[in-house]
Amino acid sequence: MDNLERADNLADQAINRLRAAILSGELKAGELYSATELGEWLGVSRTPIREAAQQLAKAGLVAVERNKGIRVRSTTLEDLIEGFQVRLMLEVPATRQATAVRTEEDIQRVTEAFESFHRISELGDPAATLRADRDFHLALLTTSGNHRVVKMLEELRNVVLLTGVETVPSSRTSREAFEDHRDIYEAFLAGDAEKAGEAMRRHIVNTARLLILRESHERGVPVTEVDSLFSWT
DSSP: OHHHHHHHHHHHHHHHHHHHHHHHTSSOTTOEEOHHHHHHHHTSOHHHHHHHHHHHHHTTSEEEETTTEEEEOOOOHHHHHHHHHHHHHHHHHHHHHHHHHOOHHHHHHHHHHHHHHHHHHHHTOHHHHHHHHHHHHHHHHHTTOOHHHHHHHHHHHHHHHHTTOOSTTTTSOHHHHHHTTHHHHHHHHHTOHHHHHHHHHHHHHHHHHHHHHHHHHHHTOOOOOGGGGGTTO
């Protein structure tokens, strides 16, 4: 049992460390890495690396190439667009559900995340703001009680991070990023499920517009009428 638990722990550690290295850019998009190479880098055998690779492949972060290794995925503009479309399909109803079933304990947890987001946004630290943004969304969505949806949305956020672009500070300030969530929180606090869902939809489309327009410009791929990409969701 101890050996099995240790193997599981090593795989979990490998997943976390590889995911962090991919999202930080330490492991480069498009590069091929062998299991032996990554194992030596992390100080583990190839077995936990292979297990980690399977999980990261499911999350869309890498592609496993048989008898070759693990290639970090390069995301396309289509990946980014589809990611936001799926967020709209999942996160809007999850927000309505969270608002409808929230308890006093839930309100306290979400309020703490919102207030922390506020404090951090005042510091003007883009990386810290993004973490606070993530934590607020996680606190809110966890309230829905659908852990599978929460997990799927976490992985979709990874796809956005893989593009290497963020709206802070290139398209908006840390404070503006925080303020873009205020109506979501206020509707949640008031228990207005429909208004909370509408606010979340507005926020997701607004963020999508900023990222997609920037990415399309950087990649030289013209995108017009961004809002029409989400009209059917």
